[in-house]
Amino acid sequence: MLKVANLRVQYGRIVAVRRVSFEIPPNGALAILGTNGAGKTSCVEAVAGLLPKAEGTVTFGARDITGAPANLIVRHGIALVPQLRELFLDFTVEETLLAATAACRDRSAVGREEIYSLFPRLAERRRSLAGNLSGGEQQMLAISRALTTRPALLILDELSAGLSQGILGLVISSLQKIREAGVSLLVVEQNLEIAAALASECLVMSVGEAVWQGPIREAIDSDEIRKAFFR
Ligand SMILES: Nc1ncnc2c1ncn2[C@@H]1O[C@H](COP(=O)(O)OP(=O)(O)OP(=O)(O)O)[C@@H](O)[C@H]1O
Numbered sequence: 001m002l003k004v005a006n007l008r009v010q011y012g013r014i015v016a017v018r019r020v021s022f023e024i025p026p027n028g029a030l031a032i033l034g035t036n037g038a039g040k041t042s043c044v045e046a047v048a049g050l051l052p053k054a055e056g057t058v059t060f061g062a063r064d065i066t067g068a069p070a071n072l073i074v075r076h077g078i079a080l081v082p083q084l085r086e087l088f089l090d091f092t093v094e095e096t097l098l099a100a101t102a103a104c105r106d107r108s109a110v111g112r113e114e115i116y117s118l119f120p121r122l123a124e125r126r127r128s129l130a131g132n133l134s135g136g137e138q139q140m141l142a143i144s145r146a147l148t149t150r151p152a153l154l155i156l157d158e159l160s161a162g163l164s165q166g167i168l169g170l171v172i173s174s175l176q177k178i179r180e181a182g183v184s185l186l187v188v189e190q191n192l193e194i195a196a197a198l199a200s201e202c203l204v205m206s207v208g209e210a211v212w213q214g215p216i217r218e219a220i221d222s223d224e225i226r227k228a229f230f231r
C-alpha cells in the first residue's frame with residue numbers, strides 16, 4: 001500500500017535520512033524505531049509531504065506521491081499526527097475537528113459523533129480550548145484531527161512522549177480499534193513495548209540510515225540489537 005524507496009532527506013547540506021526503503025502492506029502496520037536524532041521524524045514528514053525529498057520515491061496504492069504537496073497527500077488518504085501535536089491552542093475541540101473536516105475537500109470526513117465515541121473524553125470536553133486540555137487529551141485530539149480526514153494510513157510520531165501510563169493505555173486501545181477497522185499504521189517510537197502494542201514489524205534507524213528490519217519482538221528479545229541501537 002505504501003512503498004518508500006531509497007528516500008533521502010536533507011536540511012541544506014545536513015543529510016537527515018539516506019537510502020531508506022520500506023513497505024507497508026494493505027491493513028498493515030510498521031514501526032520506525034531509533035534514538036533521538038535517528039531521522040525518524042524527517043522520514044515520516046517527507047512521506048507526508050511536509051518536507052521535500054532530496055531523492056527517492058514514495059508510492060501509495062497505485063499513485064506516485066513523491067512530489068505531491070501535503071494537502072493533496074492528506075486527500076489521498078495519509079494523515080500524520082505530528083510529534084509536537086501542533087494543535088491550534090485557541091480552537092476548541094469541536095472547532096479543531098471542524099477545521100479538519102474542511103481539509104478533506106472531496107474526501108468524505110469522519111463525523112464528530114464517531115470520533116467522540118472512540119474518545120469519550122473529548123466529547124466531555126468538546127467546548128474546551130485545545131490549550132486547556134491535558135497532554136493526554138491533546139494527544140487524543142491530535143489523533144482525532146487526523147482521523148477526521150478518513151485516512152487509509154495513519155502516521156503517529158512518538159505518540160507516547162510525555163503521556164502517563166493510564167492515558168497511554170486508553171490511546172493505545174483506541175488505536176487498536178482503528179487498526180481493526182482497516183486503517184494501516186506507521187508508528188514512530190523510541191519505546192519498543194509501545195510500538196509492539198500497535199505493530200509487529202519494525203525498521204530501526206540510526207544516524208539517518210535503516211540499520212535493522214524485522215519483528216519488534218526479536219529486537220526486544222535481543223540484547224545485541226538493544227545495546228547497538230537503543231542506548
Ligand atoms: N530543521 C532542521 N534543520 C537542520 N537539521 C535538522 C532539522 N530538523 C532535524 N534536523 C537534524 O536531522 C537529524 C534527524 O532529526 P529527526 O528529528 O528526524 O530525528 P528523530 O529520529 O525524529 O529524533 P527524535 O527522536 O529526537 O524526535 C538530526 O541530526 C537533526 O539534528
Ligand SMILES: [Mg+2]
Nearest residue numbers: 040041042083
Ligand atoms: Mg522525532
